[in-house]
Amino acid sequence: KNQVEQSPQSLIILEGKNCTLQCNYTVSPFSNLRWYKQDTGRGPVSLTIMTFSENTKSNGRYTATLDADTKQSSLHITASQLSDSASYICVVTDNQAGTALIFGKGTTLSVSS
């Protein structure tokens, strides 16, 4: 079964520090990989979308990388802010299953002052 696994499950960092979230997937073939940010009590909001041919994509202080050979992606957050406290969800599009979106369980990030 195609899966998307995220690590760590949760993370606590100090404001101003950098952090990296991991996403490993077994979906193949896939057309794109997405990262979403979900604030508590809100719906997910798109951060980045990368096709299989893209290695990196940035959105402000968020930088996503993709290694399609090893089926790994990471989301790097630079100079974290309190507002970065949220759940970050990795999503892979399954090209074979009618382009179904396969969602990871998310990493919960807490930024403290």
Add this chain to the structure above:
Amino acid sequence: NAGVTQTPKFQVLKTGQSMTLQCAQDMNHEYMSWYRQDPGMGLRLIHYSVGAGITDQGEVPNGYNVSRSTTEDFPLRLLSAAPSQTSVYFCASSYSRDRGEPQHFGDGTRLSIL
């Protein structure tokens, strides 16, 4: 610009009751979908629609019905509520099912079945 609007935000039902979760978008998106989010699990697709009059089942469709009479609205109906349907429900929309475009999510309906 409202985006995707879901109502109600919270609802408590008794087992066996029926209800409709509303979803409306003002972006003229053809593709709309319903997900449920449960603790410790990723979002799971319930039903989706690629345009007015066209709907299809997702991963977990049992116990739910949908219809799409207009481009803007995509309601989700619970036929006979069960405690297993206690969850947070999200509606999402995009121009197409997948051309690498971001899906826009509503802020969810938190549903408890007693």
